[in-house]
Amino acid sequence: MGELVSADKEVLNIFDRGYVDYKKFDAYCNNGIRFVTRLRQSACMKVLEERAVASDANVGDATVLLGSDVSAYKMKNPLRLITCFDEKGEQVLICTNDFELSVEEIADIYRNRWQIEIFFKWIKQHLHVKRFYGTSRNAVYNQIYAALIAYCLVLLTRDELHYGGTLWELTKSIRMCWHENLTHFVKLLFRPPKQKSGGRQKSKAERLFKETQLQYESGECDHLDDLTYDPIS
Numbered sequence: 001m002g003e004l005v006s007a008d009k010e011v012l013n014i015f016d017r018g019y020v021d022y023k024k025f026d027a028y029c030n031n032g033i034r035f036v037t038r039l040r041q042s043a044c045m046k047v048l049e050e051r052a053v054a055s056d057a058n059v060g061d062a063t064v065l066l067g068s069d070v071s072a073y074k075m076k077n078p079l080r081l082i083t084c085f086d087e088k089g090e091q092v093l094i095c096t097n098d099f100e101l102s103v104e105e106i107a108d109i110y111r112n113r114w115q116i117e118i119f120f121k122w123i124k125q126h127l128h129v130k131r132f133y134g135t136s137r138n139a140v141y142n143q144i145y146a147a148l149i150a151y152c153l154v155l156l157t158r159d160e161l162h163y164g165g166t167l168w169e170l171t172k173s174i175r176m177c178w179h180e181n182l183t184h185f186v187k188l189l190f191r192p193p194k195q196k197s198g199g200r201q202k203s204k205a206e207r208l209f210k211e212t213q214l215q216y217e218s219g220e221c222d223h224l225d226d227l228t229y230d231p232i233s
Helices: 022-030 103-126 137-161 167-176 182-189 204-218
Strands: 012-015 034-039 045-050 060-066 079-085 091-096
Touching: 012 103, 022 034, 034 103, 079 103, 091 103, 103 137, 103 167, 137 167, 167 182
Parallel strands: 012 034
Antiparallel strands: 034 091, 045 060, 060 079, 079 091
16 A cells, blocks of 8 residues: 555545555645545544535535544544445445545546446456466566457457447457458447347247147137047147
């Protein structure tokens, strides 16, 4: 964490709630290091001031002191607490020592951080960066660079071809047509489906049962007494 946080006054450091450390937060405030992070719902705090927000805004803005007299550590520097909601309607608590940016800017900054998380999750799942083939510094960097290059090439291919499917579907198509020429690949990529799915087809036994039931209900069932009758034929 110490190696990643920048002391540059123009940098706004953003990190997840897994790195919550009140002592570090105080140190960052004392050294002028700006940060934005997420708090747990169970975080102890004392509200010092409710800050004004638009009446129609579904957010909250307050000045707080994190920690309490009975907790392991109580902060000396006040922080700003932003309360907003994610796409599922769940409350999100964001704290920062930046008192200049608007509530919307702080919320967007933290929300955009998730795009980075999604990106890393994608390359780990689909470009095999979960396990490294070599453990030397050079081998690790080469594998990550190769994954990044592949990701960018897939993005460029999608934009160039105006492909409307998902990035994963395009990646699978590229793997299937790796040895084909580009013209053939494009034809296969935009090939219409051969047949439309009609849902789960009923088995022949179910269909015969329905037909027999209808015949019985309509009185057309004399043939059922014929032992030579074979409904399967």
